[in-house]
Amino acid sequence: MSAILPGATIGFLGGGQLARMMALEARRMGYRIAILDPDPDGPAGQVADHCIEGSFDDVDAAQRLAEHSQVVTLDTEHIPAEVLERIEKTTPVRPSADVLRIIQDRLNQRRFIEAQGAPQVRWAAVSDPESLKEAGESIGFPCILKTRRSGYDGKGQARIERATDLADGWEAIGKAPAVMEAFVDFDREISTLLARGVDGEIRFHPLAHNDHRHHILHISRAPADVPPEMARQAQEIGEGLATALGHIGMIAAELFVKRDGSLLVNEIAPRTHNSGHYTFGACVTSQFEQHVRATCGLPLGDPSLQRPAVMLNLLGDLWSGGEPDWTSVWSHPSAHLHLYGKASARPGRKMGHVLVVDDGKNDPGAVAEKIYQDLQGAAPRASVARAG
Numbered sequence: 001m002s003a004i005l006p007g008a009t010i011g012f013l014g015g016g017q018l019a020r021m022m023a024l025e026a027r028r029m030g031y032r033i034a035i036l037d038p039d040p041d042g043p044a045g046q047v048a049d050h051c052i053e054g055s056f057d058d059v060d061a062a063q064r065l066a067e068h069s070q071v072v073t074l075d076t077e078h079i080p081a082e083v084l085e086r087i088e089k090t091t092p093v094r095p096s097a098d099v100l101r102i103i104q105d106r107l108n109q110r111r112f113i114e115a116q117g118a119p120q121v122r123w124a125a126v127s128d129p130e131s132l133k134e135a136g137e138s139i140g141f142p143c144i145l146k147t148r149r150s151g152y153d154g155k156g157q158a159r160i161e162r163a164t165d166l167a168d169g170w171e172a173i174g175k176a177p178a179v180m181e182a183f184v185d186f187d188r189e190i191s192t193l194l195a196r197g198v199d200g201e202i203r204f205h206p207l208a209h210n211d212h213r214h215h216i217l218h219i220s221r222a223p224a225d226v227p228p229e230m231a232r233q234a235q236e237i238g239e240g241l242a243t244a245l246g247h248i249g250m251i252a253a254e255l256f257v258k259r260d261g262s263l264l265v266n267e268i269a270p271r272t273h274n275s276g277h278y279t280f281g282a283c284v285t286s287q288f289e290q291h292v293r294a295t296c297g298l299p300l301g302d303p304s305l306q307r308p309a310v311m312l313n314l315l316g317d318l319w320s321g322g323e324p325d326w327t328s329v330w331s332h333p334s335a336h337l338h339l340y341g342k343a344s345a346r347p348g349r350k351m352g353h354v355l356v357v358d359d360g361k362n363d364p365g366a367v368a369e370k371i372y373q374d375l376q377g378a379a380p381r382a383s384v385a386r387a388g
Contacts, residue, residue, distance in 0.1 A: 006030030011069030
């Protein structure tokens, strides 16, 4: 299959921050950009050549996007697989409808991971009060009840501490079809980030170590400080899942590192990923350019890390008193501000991020935390000098 070369139009289903950063890289490479999103003035729409206003389940709007595009990709896995199936009859869609059918339903995803023999948390399907009770008896407590569809950043989830809390947990997720997962007392979470090309070529970005607050990613550090054997195993898991899916593009697997050093797959994201934002400025080829290369059938780029880096998420909570004072970012030469162009801020909404690269003098993690404290209006830390 011939490559889709610069000058062609890439269509994006979804116009959020992931599409924006992919579009910025694609435009630098010479591609044109078309967007389908309910908000044409959203993050990606601001940098697109053509915007189609429409919902993600609007097949007619998706077909119009496909007519403008030589290849279609996405920035969210919540696009209905049926929409992708319709438009991939005429236009290459990467990832495919088959991939989304597996990933966007947690039950399908758990069954897929199990079929590949990859290690994962213990789980059980829940469809009604009877299966809810059976799942609790099987999985034990505490456990996490998650809706099968549309959950992210802790949404659509309920932690259940004991059997008497089952009914409340079921009510909290809207009595929707769900998956119950065992609670994992893990040591840390890491992400394996890789791209798979049209020809099956695989390239890995360095593993990221992720810290969450209130179920939302707070900071990612790269490279993750893990033993070489663990890094190799994490990459093998990611490659096996991507290959079995027949996925094309960037894909991330979030992994729990248990206290005994073993790994468990938490979930799969068939797209560029929040924990890979550090690559946009710290790697030879960012995850966003790599996704463009893969979906367009180009050779994959060099994903190696040029310098250790830390990515700090900026959530809408920081805007509670108005636009933050970015002086605390700009005062650090090794820090780089990325804002997504979202019109309104609300608690928990991802509004941007800060990339801090290692300058050889200051620890990037300490710099990122100092920036975060300053943006919150807290007293700055005494020093961010590297220990030792």
